[in-house]
Amino acid sequence: MNRQRNRGRVTAAALAAMCAAAVLPGQAHAAGPGVYAFDPDAKNVQGAATNVEASTLDEGVPYRSMIKPGEKLYYRVTLDDASAAYVSAVAVPGDAGAVAYGDGITVSLRETDDTRCDSGQATFGSGAYARPITAYASRTVKEGGSTCHEGGPYDVLVERESKAGSSQEPWGLELRFLQEPKLKNGTSMPTEAPESWPSASAKPLTGKQQKRSGGSGFSEATSLENGRWQDTVAPGQTRFYRVPVDWGQQLYASAGLSNTTSGGEEFVGSALTLSLANPAQGQVSDATLSYSGGPASASLRPLPPVAYRNRFDSSSQVSAMRFAGWYYLSVSLSPKLKESYGAEPIPFELSVQVKNQAGESPYEGDAGVFGVTDQDREVARKGQNAEQAAKSGPMTVVAAAGIGTGTVLVLGLGVWTLLARRRASAAGHPAGGGNQPSAQGW
Structure with a gap:
């Protein structure tokens, strides 16, 4: 009898835990200071010192690598002869590693004869403190162009710059290779940058503030x-x-850092950095604020509406707003605040405004990461990250895969039936009788 009770308690406890997991889909778990959450699906890949020995990166697959100070590492991708392509690298220094102004990474996409197609750079800037930074390089096919248009293998070169006084520890790298979908047949796309766009700052939001915990990496x-x-x-x-x-x-975004209750008043320059990256994880823009213990805020400069033609602008900020999809905001706090204000987290407010009605996609078929669906908007309303959204998607519910509502209901009925039979057996009666429960902006 005791053994039966223990089994019942274990089964009920397991069911309770599964129910809790099923009804709490939107909880984000941020890691401790300095800890970056690499994509759990990332494959390990080693950069090569020579291009002929470079490992190939598959499209749409996240990769994890490592780079030392002064290293120049090669990877390889295969492009078609029509699609725009993007290769991004997120550099992740250690949480205690010292960095200097100008330290960072450069990513370039090159033909195998070393002809450069494009390059992008990311540095720690005036804040000069270790945090994840991202850069990307692209290949845009232009009519009448003479380089980087043919299909075939291309080299990706990732270079690290670190001053002599900076930390000499290796940095982690998170790499991604994406190709833009093909345009609709017969679509005449613009080939020049926009002449003008609304550049006024957005009015501050006045609605009710809500709590939502950020993740510790792009995948979270x-x-x-x-x-x-x-x-x-x-x-x-x-x-x-x-x-x-x-x-x-x-898109408009701003971050406001709360006052501290520690009583400190020490000035810390570039104490908080608000950064924006596009769906290909290319750096778009950032803003910083200084801190003296009182409330302080920073806003991203007004950015143009998402448009295909933005890619032809000479400004990297405008050019990066070239396609629809998930845009990434990150909020970093300088470790220098720990000296004057302690190690406890400080509250902040992140204000987000997306204006204008959605336009039509220029792509043929599914846009993938370069589009926004009704399901994406629902995911944003619920506050889910990518993994949580995948687990709670329509097919998961229909198939009752993983820890879904269907699984919980079926398991619940099974547990109820099992316990009922055991109780009936203990009482000397069959378990079958009685009342049972029923189950356009291009």
Whole structure:
């Protein structure tokens, strides 16, 4: 009898835990200060010192690598002869590693004869503190162009710059290779940058503030919709979020750091960095604020509405707003605050506004990561990250795969039936009788 009771308790406890997992899909778990959450599906890959020995990166697959100070590492991708292509690298220094102004990474895409197609750079800037930074390089096919247009193998070169006084520890790398979908047949796309766009700052939001915890990497980024979002960030920590921005829509974002209750008043320059990256994880823009213990805020400069023609602009900020999809916001707090204000997290508010109606996609078929769906908007409303959204998607519910509602209901009925039979057996009666429960902006 005791053995039966124990089994019942274990089964009930397991069911309770599964129920809890099923009804709490939107909880984000941010790691401690300085800890970056690499994509759990990332494959390990080693960069090569020579291009002929470079490992190939498959499209759409996340990779994890490592780079030392002064290293120049080659990887390889295979491009078709029509699609725009993007290769990004997120550099992840150690949480205690010292960095200097100008330290960072450069990513370039090259033909195998070393002809450069494009390059992008990311540095730690005036803040000069270790945090994840991202850069990307692209290949845009232009009519009448003479280089980087043919299909075939291309080299990806990732270079690290670190001053002599900076940490000499290796940095982690998170790599991605993406190709833009093909345009619709017969679509005449613009070939020049926009002449003008609305550049006024957005009015501050006045709605109710809500709490939502950020993730610790791009793969864990917590989804947001329009609103005022409250979270906390500790010295040396970075929080990640993502916002769906469709064609023709314009994104505004600001971060306001709360006053501290520790009583300190020491001035810390570039104490907080608010950064924006596009769906290909290319750097778009950032803003910083200084801190003296009182409330302080920073806003991203107004950015153009998402449009295909933005890619032809000479400004990297405008050019990066070239396609729809999930745009990533990150909030980093300098570890220097720990000296004057302690290690406890400080509250902050992240204000997000996406304006304008969504326009039509220029792509043929499914846009993949370069589009926004109704399901994406629902995911943003719920505050789920990518993994949580995948587990709670329509097919998961229909098939009752993983820990879904269907699984919980079936298991619940099975557990109820099992316990009922045991009780009936103990009482000397069959378990079958009685009342049973029924189960356009191009």
